[in-house]
Amino acid sequence: MGVTRLDERVRRTLARPALAVGWVGVAVAALPTLAGVELSTTARYAPLVASVVLFGLPHGAIDYVALPRAVTGRVTGRWLAVVGLLYLVLGGAYAAAWFAWPVASALAFVALTWLHWGQGDVYPLAVLLNEDYLDSRARRVATGVVRGGLPMLVPLLGHPETYRDVVGAFAAPFGGNVGDLWLFAPDARLALGAAFAVVTVATLAANRLATAESPPTTWRIDAAETVGLCAFFLVVPPVFAVGVYFCLWHAVRHVARAVAVDDGSRRALASGDLRGPLGRFAREAAPLTVAALALLAGFWVAVPNPPTTLEGATGLYLAFVAVLTLPHVAVVTWMDRAAGLL
DSSP: OOOOOOOHHHHHHHHHHHHHHHHHHHHHHHHHHHTTOOOOHHHHHHHHHHTTTSSTTGGGTTHHHHHHHHHTSOOOHHHHHHHHHHIIIIIHHHHHHHHHOHHHHHHHHHHHHHHHHHHHHHHIIIIISOOGGGGSHHHHHHHHHHHHHHHHTHHHHHOHHHHHHHHHHHHGGGTOOOOSOGGGSHHHHHHHHHHHHHHHHHHHHHHHHHOOOSSOHHHHHHHHHHHHHHHHHHHSOHHHHHHHIIIIIIHHHHHHHHHHTOHHHHHHHHTTOOHHHHHHHHHHHHHHHHHHHHHHHHHHHHSSSOOOSHHHHHHHHHHHHHHHHHHHHHHHHHHHHHTTOO
């Protein structure tokens, strides 16, 4: 089965704003570092705090309607039960794992996010940019590995101590201590960095050879995004960089995908109307975003060591996001299958 393509009018309405928000956000976020300005702790954590309401948490809160629309085009009570069960079983199991094995769960979150943010970038490349070379499953997988590694591996190479502190903040509320894991040692970072560089160059080269376009305009966008994000995550403070990416890059691109699977929103997009579909997204995401915040409050009360600092509170919030991410990945993977991406 080939990749499902959007109507050209829908694609034109969605692609430019969905991609431009991330490009502009990353470019603006890099300016303080390029100017030699050191961000305060509050400024570094501000994007992650904002993600509670600014696309980050809400982008997954629409799963209950996005999945059935992507698979069958209709939202039914049975589908709502299926999505609810996914979140209850997978999210509940992962929540229990955090209490039992906090360090392993924290590292699993890094791996899970690598997978998810990689798959989250394959869709806009294949569908919003209409990349012809991503008709190959092998190239989609390789591209996903590269794209997910940019926000998850590159900060480790450039900021190992900060990376360790952040992973430690995930585990600390549950009584976990990251300690001196091999992952943070210089030889490990050298090996990981070298391997990732080889995979990145090989993937970009294979994609370039496979493109049928002349000139390869969309491949150049792919390559520019890859190089730009690599530089961004290498030099910008990790917490700030990941927060900006989460809100304005990953989440916005998923919102574009979520509105594109709705028949009514597609009709509006085909006529050039973007505001209406975004308003519908906000209304549909609001109830479960509020419910997630209530669950976060319960999570806070339940952990053995509730955080007392901004860094600790953000770490606990991200651990909670991890619990929601596992079923969200299952939903997106199902959507990928329906779209012919798997």
